[in-house]
Amino acid sequence: MARHPDDNLDPPSETSSVPAQGAHSQLPPVPATDEGPPTYKSFRSELTHKDDDVIDPEWAGSIPAQYGVAPRVRIGASKWFNLLWLIPIGFVVLVIGIAVAKGIRGLPGVAAFMAEYPGTSSLRADAPVGFPAWLGWQHFLNLFFMLFIIRSGWQILADHPRLYWTRHSTPGRGWFRMQKPVPTNPLYTAKEDSITLPAGVGLPGRRHTIGLARWWHLGIDTLWLLNGLIFYVLLFSTGQWLRLVPLHWDVIPNSISVVIQYLSLNWPVETGWTNYNSLQLIAYFLTVFIAAPLALITGLGMSPALSTKFRWISSIFSIQVARSLHFLVMCYFCLFIVIHVTLVLTTGALANLNHMYAAQESESWTGFWIFAASMVIVVVAWVAATPLTYRYPRKVQRVGYALIGPAQRLFEHIDSKPGQYTEKDISPYFWHNGKYPESQEYKDLRDGDFANYKLQVSGLVANPVHLDLMALRALPQHEQITQHFCIQGWSGVAKWGGVSLQTIMDLVKPAPAAKWVVFYSFAEGSDKGLYYDAQPIEQMHYELTMLAYDMNDQALSYGHGAPLRLRNEVQLGFKMVKWIKGIEFVEDFSEVGGGQGGYNNDHEFFGYSQSI
């Protein structure tokens, strides 16, 4: 068998070391102990690149497709209502509504009410007439962006297909799920829980593509918000806001009147060019001034950095409340889109399309053709988005980071200090996640209760060290009760005991050139190669950045990262390396692993500054 050149580095075996020469041969054999200068090996060679930057069937460790169940809402303690029932129920309600509206419209009282409130609230005299061209552009860009935001949002939801009202994410206590009940296996992971969406629905689509879905979601969000900001400025500088903001209480009875007119199938006269009917007015007002800002606020409510900084807000408006409301806002937008499009096309399509797409009041086909051309763009983009993402995921990651990165970096400097909870906030259930260690090296350590465990801290430091668990426990103890935010969407509060990173840094004395700190795990990632993550050194000084060896007053369990894991509370869960074997201080991470700053960044296209 050919010898690999590296084999020479192996310690000499008994037989090959016999013919020793000189005085040494007279000495008794030196037992292999830790005597002598410690060697600080690099763990970098145990990391891997992703072979191809494409999404193929080998993606994420060949994670197989797994379909969930139809969306369900919990009613009472443990009954789950299948939301597909809403389709027939909605149909029956609509039919009843039509019958009732037709029945009451002829009643004298109702007729008098409708004569007094014909359905339109009068506008202020200085309100503009008609639609300017910018409104058409704004409207198109808005709808274009929203499609990708909604699709990638569904993909993100599919990565943890459950919603809760409390930060504890306790199995069975959610209010919504698109997945079977959580299995009883205590080591079941959130990754195993992720589901595949029907083809063409999610963006990018394949199971557990949350990293890329987030670049789409947050990247396009940035464009959508920019578009929205310009829209607000133009609305208020041109007086167009007067047509979108209800200024009289009579919009309420007028909108009830419009509902009766629609339902009785005797529809109101369209005056959209000059003045919306009251129901339209309320719907547009809600969409532009309530739902859109709520989408932003609830989105930010899921940020680990912001929730930690503004813990007093987060204590009421927890990440799970934010996530649930964010989902409900999405439901509102979807409902709005369906009803809006239906009514636009059924209440004088040509005139309506001329208003919004051709900025004119006419019955010509101009608006229709512009609309049709814009829909071709929408359909092509919709269809191309998934294959392009699979082919060029690294580009999606880069463009996404270029768009949302500035905001993420802004929040990265937020100190996590206020993010502490109390004993009574500790979650009864804390999800597991990631890939468990399988190496012999780890198994042997674990079998020996980690008596032989040594944490190596090295790299750009004045004083590299090896620390066993006794040495770690002898260092000043640090405790914190904090909330964990997994990128997939679940959260949980736990008490962590261990050593603060500051204590470690006081010991090893990082060189001024050290800007990043790399944490290496005993465990591989989903796609071969060691799990690792690089963190900015600035965050290592935070009071709530620590190496934990205890969780909830017990030695850290195997599943949660025994014997040692990282806590950095401004970051998402995937940054908190479990089963740590080494820490390396480096100048930058471009030479480490795939060069993206962490295992999931290299292999699953996550980002390294995911404060939001």
Ligand SMILES: Nc1nc2c(c(=O)[nH]1)N[C@H]1C(S)=C(S)[C@@H](COP(=O)(O)O)O[C@H]1N2
């Ligand atoms: N070594 C290693 N550490 C890891 C992971 C992993 O796959 N491997 N997963 C991360 C993710 S995605 C999360 S959410 C947390 C989960 O920690 P927990 O299992 O204690 O909840 O660990 C992080 N640390």
Ligand SMILES: [Mo]
């Ligand atoms: Mo995670």
